[in-house]
Amino acid sequence: MADPQLALWFDGVHTATITDHGFGTISLQYTPEAQNSSALLSTxxxxxxxxxxxxxxxxxxxGLLPEDDVRKMLADKARIPHEDTFMxxxxxxxxxxxAVQVLPLGEEPNNEPHKIRWTTDEELAKAIASLPTAPLGIGIDSSIRVSLGGLQGKLLVVRDGPRIGMPLDGSPTTHILKPARLNEDGTEQWPSIAELELFGLRLVEASVRLSRSKRQIAAAAEVITVQGRKAILVERYDRDAQSKPVRRIHQEDFCQALGMKQKYQKPAENSPTLKLIAQVLTDNASNPPQERELLLKYLTVNLALGNCDMHxxxxxxxxxxxxxxxxxxxxVVPTAAWAHADRELSxxxxxxxxxxxxxxRHLMDEAASWGVPSKIAARQIRTALGEMLDALPALIEQSRAEGWxxxxxxxxxxxxxxxxxxxTPPSA
Structure with a gap:
């Protein structure tokens, strides 16, 4: 009997076949169609x-699946072993x-109009309240078949003007809705987290500049209130919602790009480092110097903001x-704002x-380990910090004007x- 298989589709092409060999082991093989294309799944x-x-x-x-407890809850809902990646x-x-979709072998992506269940405020609030036991909104409809990595409680939704809906049968989502986590008494476990994350994203967007480039620097987002509960609604940068139908844009995180399970840097373990991440950019990016500059500026702004969780x-x-x-x-969350948060850098x-x-000096040493000349690194760090300092007053006023x-x-x-x-780097 042949081993069970799944088809991995990428940008509308059957790109790879995933085979279950039993005992928890699987393999991935690119299809002949993929071998004649540039459909790269991962660096x-x-x-x-x-x-x-x-x-x-x-x-x-x-990395295509959620982590830990969220993964276990999804597995329980489907009545399958959580450690079985194939299932x-x-x-x-x-x-x-x-841009990845995983379908039964022989089934093709549905190109018909996307199926969306538009929610009322009451239904959306119920889905949010159910996140601790029904992650990603699976409790609202049995046809929800979405996946996204991470630990934080979130809903994957479709936004169309004032409407928010839940995708059905694998329809692409356009936004991620992350509600503030509550204590038993109804107070926020991390006070003002939605507002502070929006502040962080806007500050990155205002502080990081690349010459001769108009690319998106940070995910677009807004703070919303669902029946009294604050949440941040983040636009997915791996979706082109202006395209009809919505186009999936491929992305991978650096655990996937490095081939590592561990997302935090740990001594004496096979764990990620900023130097390894920079090397991936050197080896694979279309413009390595520009991408290393962007990474250094991201790092600089996150440190100044107090985000310890850049993993x-x-x-x-x-x-x-x-x-x-x-x-x-x-x-991008300023985790150092809360006294009880871990202050070790991921x-x-x-x-x-x-x-x-x-x-x-630490920033300069880090950049040097990537091969960035000291004069260039110092200029890039100072530029990001200067832009950040200039942006703070206007961003504070913007938060007042917009009501968050x-x-x-x-x-x-x-x-x-x-x-x-x-x-700020020391003078030479």
């Missing part, structure tokens, strides 16, 4: 004839991150029509492991100004 999985064994493809495929992709792979699954690549480059910034900067110890201001924004801005001084 870690270049197109070739021979199949990729489990040890080489596992981290890319697992999980078969159950939830119809709309993954990037390898919160940074990614877009792989679109032959162009490989750093993805827009997302999940990815260390030079020899600096904690937000309170990292300074301009919270006093914690002022605290974050004050702390950011202090870190800007410390992170």
């Amino acid at each position: 870690k999985l270049p197109i070739r004839e021979e199949p990729y064994p489990w040890v080489e493809c596992v981290h890319f495929l697992d 999980m992709l078969g159950a939830y792979g119809k709309d993954c991150a990037g 390898a699954r919160n940074i990614g690549l877009t792989i679109d029509r032959g162009t490989v480059r750093l993805a827009p910034a997302y999940d 990815l260390h900067v030079g020899a600096g492991a904690h937000i309170d110890e990292v300074d301009g 201001f919270t006093p914690m924004i002022l605290d974050v801005a004050d702390d950011t100004r202090k870190r800007i001084g410390r992170l």
Whole structure:
């Protein structure tokens, strides 16, 4: 009897076949159609004839699925083992991150008009309230078959003007809705998290500049309220909602690109580092110097903001029509704003492991390890910090004018100004 198989579709093409060999092992093999195209799934999985064994493809495929408890809850809903990647992709792979769809072998993507269940405020609030036991909105309709990596409670939704809907039968989503997590007494576990994440995204967009480039720097977002509960609604940069039908844009995170399970830097473990991430850009990006500049500016702004959670699954690549480059910034949260949050950096900067110890020398040492000349690195860091300092007053006023201001924004801005001084590279 032949081994069970699934078809991995990429940008409308059957690009690879996933085969279940039993005992929890699977392989991935590019199809002949893919071998005659530029349909690259991952920088870690270049197109070739021979199949990729489990040890080489596992981290890319697992990266298409949620993590830990969310994955277990999805598995329980489908009554399948959570550790069985093949079965999980078969159950939830119809709309993954990037341009990937995983379908039963012989089934083709549905090109008919997308099926959307438009929700009332009451239904949306119920789906949000059910996230601890029904992640990604699976409790609202049995036809929801979406997947996205990560631990945070979120809904994958479709936004059309004032309407928000749930995708059915693998229809592409356009936005990610992340509600503030609540304590048992109804207070926010991380006070003002939606507003602070929006502040972080807007600050990155205002602070990071690339010469001769008008590309998107950070994910677009807004703060909304669903029956009294704050949430951030983030536009997916891996979807082109202006295209009809919605076009999927391929992306992968750096755990996938590095072929690693661990997303945090840990001593004596096979774990990601900023140097390894920069090397992926050097080896694969369409314009390596520009992408390293962007990575350095992302890093600089995140440090000044107080985001300790810039880990390898919160940074990614877009792989679109032959162009490989750093993805827009997302999940930019000033975690240092909360006294009870971990202040260790998910990815260390030079020899600096904690937000309170990292300074301009650490940043310069980190950039040097990527091969960036010191004069260029110092200029790029100073430029990002200067743009950031200039942007703070206007962004605070913008938050007031748009109605998402919270006093914690002022605290974050004050702390950011202090870190800007410390992170400025020393004079030569």
